[in-house]
Amino acid sequence: MNNPLVRDAVDRVATIMVVDDDPMIRLMATRVLAEAGYDVVSAESAEAGIALCDEANPDLVLMDIMLPGINGFDACARLRQLPAGEHLPIIVMTGLEDRESVVSAFQSGATDFITKPIVWALLPFRVRYALRASAALRISMRSQMLLASAQRVASMGSWEWRVRRDTLACSDELHRIHGTDPHGAVAGFSALIQIVHAEDREAIEILLQRAGRDGQPYNVEFRIVRPDGEVRHLFEQTEIERDAVGEVLTVRGIRQDITERIDSARRIHSLAYYDALTGLANSTLFRERMSHWIAHTRRQGMRCALVMLELDRFTQITGTLGPRIGDEVLKEVGKRLAHCLRIGELTAGGDNAREDLLARLNGAEFIIGLIGIGSPRDALSVSRRMSDAVSRPITVGEHVITVTTALGLSITPDDGLEVDTLMQNAETALRRAQEAGGWQAFLYSQEMSEAVTRRHHVESDLRRALAHEGFVVYYQAKIDARDNRIVGAEALLRLNHPERGIEAPGTFIAIAEDSGLIVPIFDWVVRTVCAQQAAWRDAGHAIVPVSVNLDGKSLQSEGLHERIGGAIARAGIDARMIELEVTESCLMKDVGASARTLGQLRDMGIRIAIDDFGTGYSSLTHLKRFPIDILKIDRAFIKDLPDDADDAALTSAIIAMGKILRLELIAEGVETAAQAEFLVNQGCHLHQGFLFSRPVPADKFIQLMNACVPPNVMANSRVVVNG
Amino acid sequence: MSIINRHEMMEGLNLGSGAEPALTIDVIGVFLRDAPARVESIREAIASSDVKAMLRAIHTLKSSAAMVAASDLVRAAADAEAHAREGGTREVLARIPELATLVDAAARELAVIQADLRRMHSLA
Numbered sequence: 153m154n155n156p157l158v159r160d161a162v163d164r165v166a167t168i169m170v171v172d173d174d175p176m177i178r179l180m181a182t183r184v185l186a187e188a189g190y191d192v193v194s195a196e197s198a199e200a201g202i203a204l205c206d207e208a209n210p211d212l213v214l215m216d217i218m219l220p221g222i223n224g225f226d227a228c229a230r231l232r233q234l235p236a237g238e239h240l241p242i243i244v245m246t247g248l249e250d251r252e253s254v255v256s257a258f259q260s261g262a263t264d265f266i267t268k269p270i271v272w273a274l275l276p277f278r279v280r281y282a283l284r285a286s287a288a289l290r291i292s293m294r295s296q297m298l299l300a301s302a303q304r305v306a307s308m309g310s311w312e313w314r315v316r317r318d319t320l321a322c323s324d325e326l327h328r329i330h331g332t333d334p335h336g337a338v339a340g341f342s343a344l345i346q347i348v349h350a351e352d353r354e355a356i357e358i359l360l361q362r363a364g365r366d367g368q369p370y371n372v373e374f375r376i377v378r379p380d381g382e383v384r385h386l387f388e389q390t391e392i393e394r395d396a397v398g399e400v401l402t403v404r405g406i407r408q409d410i411t412e413r414i415d416s417a418r419r420i421h422s423l424a425y426y427d428a429l430t431g432l433a434n435s436t437l438f439r440e441r442m443s444h445w446i447a448h449t450r451r452q453g454m455r456c457a458l459v460m461l462e463l464d465r466f467t468q469i470t471g472t473l474g475p476r477i478g479d480e481v482l483k484e485v486g487k488r489l490a491h492c493l494r495i496g497e498l499t500a501g502g503d504n505a506r507e508d509l510l511a512r513l514n515g516a517e518f519i520i521g522l523i524g525i526g527s528p529r530d531a532l533s534v535s536r537r538m539s540d541a542v543s544r545p546i547t548v549g550e551h552v553i554t555v556t557t558a559l560g561l562s563i564t565p566d567d568g569l570e571v572d573t574l575m576q577n578a579e580t581a582l583r584r585a586q587e588a589g590g591w592q593a594f595l596y597s598q599e600m601s602e603a604v605t606r607r608h609h610v611e612s613d614l615r616r617a618l619a620h621e622g623f624v625v626y627y628q629a630k631i632d633a634r635d636n637r638i639v640g641a642e643a644l645l646r647l648n649h650p651e652r653g654i655e656a657p658g659t660f661i662a663i664a665e666d667s668g669l670i671v672p673i674f675d676w677v678v679r680t681v682c683a684q685q686a687a688w689r690d691a692g693h694a695i696v697p698v699s700v701n702l703d704g705k706s707l708q709s710e711g712l713h714e715r716i717g718g719a720i721a722r723a724g725i726d727a728r729m730i731e732l733e734v735t736e737s738c739l740m741k742d743v744g745a746s747a748r749t750l751g752q753l754r755d756m757g758i759r760i761a762i763d764d765f766g767t768g769y770s771s772l773t774h775l776k777r778f779p780i781d782i783l784k785i786d787r788a789f790i791k792d793l794p795d796d797a798d799d800a801a802l803t804s805a806i807i808a809m810g811k812i813l814r815l816e817l818i819a820e821g822v823e824t825a826a827q828a829e830f831l832v833n834q835g836c837h838l839h840q841g842f843l844f845s846r847p848v849p850a851d852k853f854i855q856l857m858n859a860c861v862p863p864n865v866m867a868n869s870r871v872v873v874n875g
Numbered sequence: 876m877s878i879i880n881r882h883e884m885m886e887g888l889n890l891g892s893g894a895e896p897a898l899t900i901d902v903i904g905v906f907l908r909d910a911p912a913r914v915e916s917i918r919e920a921i922a923s924s925d926v927k928a929m930l931r932a933i934h935t936l937k938s939s940a941a942m943v944a945a946s947d948l949v950r951a952a953a954d955a956e957a958h959a960r961e962g963g964t965r966e967v968l969a970r971i972p973e974l975a976t977l978v979d980a981a982a983r984e985l986a987v988i989q990a991d992l993r994r995m996h997s998l999a
Contacts, residue, residue, distance in 0.1 A: 174935045174938065176902065176939045179905050180902070218927070218934065220928065220931065269938060
């Protein structure tokens with residue numbers, strides 16, 4: 153052993169205590185050991201020896217096993233109990249034949265034995281060997297203590313896993329880190345694994361197994377869950393010891409508690425991810441989360457939109473009012489934008505509920521991620537909301553500031569699937585919007601672009617028309633085919649476009665419905681028709697009931713019957729001069745409410761027609777239940793009459809049913825004489841279609857009326873028809 | 876007929892450390908003081924039925940005898956020891972006179988050797 157510490161320990165002068173009641177032994181031992189350079193003290197009995205031990209602090213005791221008074225074994229045990237005695241080397245002198253004594257000596261704690269007669273010449277060497285072993289032990293223990301201290305300071309615990317026998321030794325510090333009892337039951341490989349967090353356990357197990365089986369060392373970070381439930385982050389490093397043939401003998405590891413370090417990292421992370429002024433996410437975090445959501449929503453077949461929003465002329469605001477006011481404006485804008493969006497806590501790593509993203513880029517630029525939208529229209533409406541919210545006046549102290557915004561949008565997947573691409577495209581759109589002076593521009597695939605632009609334009613047209621008398625009502629005559637008399641009319645909406653002229657609803661009705669503009673448009677039609685009826689009557693013409701198409705949204709709208717009632721009352725006409733046409737599918741949307749509303753309208757005297765009958769999905773009980781007066785047979789059934797046998801059969805069936813239900817029947821889309829003839833034969837006399845007249849403006853219609861109505865029919869009488 | 880094998884004794888005590896003859900002189904001194912007392916201890920131990928003490932005394936006598944190379948004494952002591960181990964107190968008691976005689980003889984010879992050694996090496 154070349155350990156200098158050991159050499160030193162052995163070479164300095166050691167004190168030997170000889171305990172024997174035989175003076176000869178004492179003499180010889182003392183002489184021999186003194187010659188060898190040791191300090192020797194001696195005692196005659198065990199008691200004397202114990203007392204002397206306290207005083208002289210020997211480095212080694214040489215003691216006879218047979219002593220007067222308390223015997224050698226007890227003496228040995230007593231010496232061991234002394235403060236310095238725990239690791240004191242005690243060599244007992246025993247008789248050669250005395251095997252029992254040798255065993256007992258060992259059990260009482262003797263370090264070694266020497267048989268009598270003693271070979272005095274070798275005694276010094278025996279003592280030297282014993283001292284060396286003792287020194288090495290002391291040094292090893294001191295190292296262990298130092299190591300334990302170091303481990304405690306560094307929060308590092310060590311372990312040693314003897315692979316073949318699956319035995320595990322753990323340092324106290326490791327138990328401290330694990331929060332486990334050093335005297336607990338679990339040992340071996342499983343002790344290292346059990347403490348690991350369930351989510352990390354499999355990985356650690358694999359690493360450890362590989363270390364034990366293949367000798368593959370590793371470094372890893374993972375979490376443990378202490379018995380009290382606390383989660384800690386650990387770093388582990390391992391090394392391998394192999395035996396002479398290269399097989400893995402031992403795996404040694406250290407585990408260090410790095411929980412504090414992780415927490416700091418988290419705090420640094422949050423500083424790196426958030427905008428200090430507004431508290432919103434910054435672009436780093438935004439990019440990260442946007443990337444995640446783009447992929448996520450794509451898998452679910454949904455889209456995301458990226459909106460870039462910039463406050464106009466913001467530098468002017470800060471220039472005039474100062475940067476502090478500017479900051480307050482930005483903060484307020486951030487809040488209002490958040491309000492428009494589905495925002496929760498934007499945490500890096502959280503990904504359960506789908507939420508919109510809002511971040512501040514720089515200056516007066518914000519970036520918004522709309523997550524999981526169905527169509528570009530959704531992005532549009534949110535954008536409008538945001539724009540409206542931001543442009544409401546902002547009060548800072550005594551200043552009232554109004555900001556306007558420009559927005560640019562890009563949408564997945566058309567404008568890209570990478571955040572960078574989407575941001576670039578949105579930015580380009582934003583610049584265009586700023587140039588154009590409009591509040592937003594879109595940028596994505598050609599088709600989409602056209603469709604949504606068109607929609608936007610159409611909506612604008614509709615609004616303008618509502619505001620500026622851009623609509624016109626056309627009238628299509630309903631006749632009794634038996635004598636070609638006009639018995640009614642359907643009011644049909646037309647848009648009088650400033651550039652394009654008259655447009656049929658086909659081009660705009662869907663947009664009107666989606667945008668909800670249909671409701672004011674319907675009200676307008678009702679008012680117009682009422683007024684028109686009044687005007688005709690006042691001009692001395694005979695008038696007939698005019699039906700107005702009632703759409704789903706209007707049917708569901710609050711106060712419908714008041715509005716209609718109001719229009720009728722204002723015009724001062726008989727309610728029977730107004731009829732309403734509702735489609736089958738419209739009625740079915742909310743059967744209960746629809747029935748109630750229609751009932752109210754019917755109570756006012758207004759007749760209800762079910763339109764496009766046969767194309768929806770009502771049941772006969774519904775038909776019976778609804779307050780309906782008229783059944784309009786859809787043009788689809790009429791078109792191929794009379795040649796198509798199926799259509800002929802169906803039409804006959806509908807006519808028969810209508811009769812049973814005592815409904816007035818009218819056929820739509822009658823264009824040929826053959827169709828008309830067939831229908832009349834089947835018992836359906838009321839027809840509407842190009843055969844008689846296409847929809848025409850009011851003045852044309854009244855001319856038609858005058859040509860058809862027999863002069864003896866009074867203006868206010870109602871023409872009753874029955875099939 | 877000498878009871879002490881002087882040569883053997885000196886050989887045994889020659890530890891090559893230069894302790895002789897001073898060590899031999901001291902060893903003899905111990906024997907002269909201790910050996911007779913040991914015989915007495917055996918008698919006392921038997922008298923008080925202290926088997927351990929008896930054994931110890933015989934054992935010590937034997938090892939001291941070996942030290943001074945008094946082979947007859949060693950043999951006699953070994954014999955007594957054997958009996959002592961088996962609990963044959965009476966046998967031990969019977970051998971005490973012999974032991975005492977041998978101890979005396981050894982002591983006389985050793986005293987002479989000691990004086991001789993002292994003279995030879997001018998030691999007091």
